[in-house]
Amino acid sequence: MLEDLSIPAKKQTACKVRTIAETLNTTDKQIFLDACNSEEWSAVLLSRELRKRDIEISDRTIRTHRAKGCSC
Numbered sequence: 001m002l003e004d005l006s007i008p009a010k011k012q013t014a015c016k017v018r019t020i021a022e023t024l025n026t027t028d029k030q031i032f033l034d035a036c037n038s039e040e041w042s043a044v045l046l047s048r049e050l051r052k053r054d055i056e057i058s059d060r061t062i063r064t065h066r067a068k069g070c071s072c
Helices: 015-020 028-038 041-050 059-066
Strands: none
Touching: 015 028, 015 059, 028 041, 028 059, 041 059
């Protein structure tokens, strides 16, 4: 009955941090990724500052990325 029981394959979902990073030039990409991975920036403050620069990303998305809860 349970012969086919196995751990499901991890679902590959898009990570908005990675998606945004791919649209930036090399310098901006590195600055963006460093800020997203830095605990010195609060996720709320970083999200707010990025929105001022027309980069729409939520603080929740940043926190998920930092916690390695995304597909990165």
